[in-house]
Amino acid sequence: MIEYEAVGRNVDEAIEKALSALGIRKDNAIAEVIEEPSQGILGLLGSREAKVRVRPARQAGAYLADYLEKTITFMNIKGKIEIQEDDEKLEADIYGEDVGALIGRRGRTISELQYLLNVITRRQFSNLNKMVILDVENYREKREITLTQLARNVARKVNNEGHVQALEPMTPQERRIIHIALQDYPGVKTYSEGEEPYRKVVIAPC
């Protein structure tokens, strides 16, 4: 576990220094005072700075699980949360029977909640160098399959009829899935047009 020792004129100042070095907030930290500051005699002889040792009370994954659990409870939704973490992402998956409200129309709720969780987790752990990903009942995986199929169907149509086709507005992640699905598809090219949140992918003959 990462620990950090810091000194300061008083205990609070030393703790602040350690917190900023660790990139965590006070609510997520355990601080231990190693040495109380002392004035010394006449503020000269034997004066000593405060010394503290600070470590994170929990890791970002545990924080995220706990925060999300409370969030869905306040939303009156029952679900089980699983956390998976690797070098690139911190992923929370929610499973349950009535979790559909967390997805929303065209995945709007899941993507907005994911955005909030990114902002919130990063506020607590400013050193977090990975994306927070939220998934609900494997929605993202299912959506990826659906979008890939859609992309191929429309590409076939563009090839047959020779006309440009625009898809419905999508989030940046979803547009990326379409671009990747068709990057090696013969006879068509893809690009995005329009402004967020109405930006959409266009499939054109080439």
Place this chain on the structure above:
Amino acid sequence: MKQLLEHLAKALVDDPERVEVRQVESEKSIILELRVAPDDMGKVIGKQGRIAKAIRTVINAAAVKESKRVVVEIVQ
């Protein structure tokens, strides 16, 4: 609903103790008035209202089960 908004706002601001939500209920709607410390206004609104928009989306998702419209107002 009130608790959900407090939970979200408190995690975004520097001064959670000054987060306050007042719930005003009428026949057709629930208005949630969110107050935070002046320095924290930007933290709950975000660039171009991005955070406020996300908060409203999550509150609306929770409000689906209520028969009323839920409106979040961020007040000074």
